[in-house]
Amino acid sequence: MHPTLLQGLIRHFNSEIPQKKMCGQLIFVTHETALLDAEAKNAALRRDQVYLTEKDASGAARLYSVAEFNERNNLNMRKRYLQGRYGALPALGSFKD
Numbered sequence: 001m002h003p004t005l006l007q008g009l010i011r012h013f014n015s016e017i018p019q020k021k022m023c024g025q026l027i028f029v030t031h032e033t034a035l036l037d038a039e040a041k042n043a044a045l046r047r048d049q050v051y052l053t054e055k056d057a058s059g060a061a062r063l064y065s066v067a068e069f070n071e072r073n074n075l076n077m078r079k080r081y082l083q084g085r086y087g088a089l090p091a092l093g094s095f096k097d
Contacts, residue, residue: 003034010035010044036078047073052081052088 001009013026035044048067055061066077066086080086 003032006030006032007035007044014044014046033078033081036081037076043077047071047077050077052086054088 010026013024036050048065050066051063052066053061053063066081069086071080077086081088
């Protein structure tokens with residue numbers, strides 16, 4: 001899905017419409033880091049809506065929220081994720097030539 005379309009879909013689910021009688025829930029998996037890139041006030045996703053997974057040495061996956069890192073909300077989540085601040089980076093050492 002195109003990143004702009006995906007951001008619009010997420011914003012639709014996050015929007016507050018007073019006349020809405022039912023609330024929706026959207027759960028999805030993506031590798032689209034652009035969703036983490038927006039400034040905090042315009043971000044499609046809040047920090048408490050972003051969950052990452054990381055495997056340990058035995059191959060068991062751990063699920064955790066970016067909100068667990070107790071950082072200021074105005075920090076760039078995408079940049080910090082790509083720097084490895086939240087873990088969940090791929091282990092490329094297992095590839096062979």
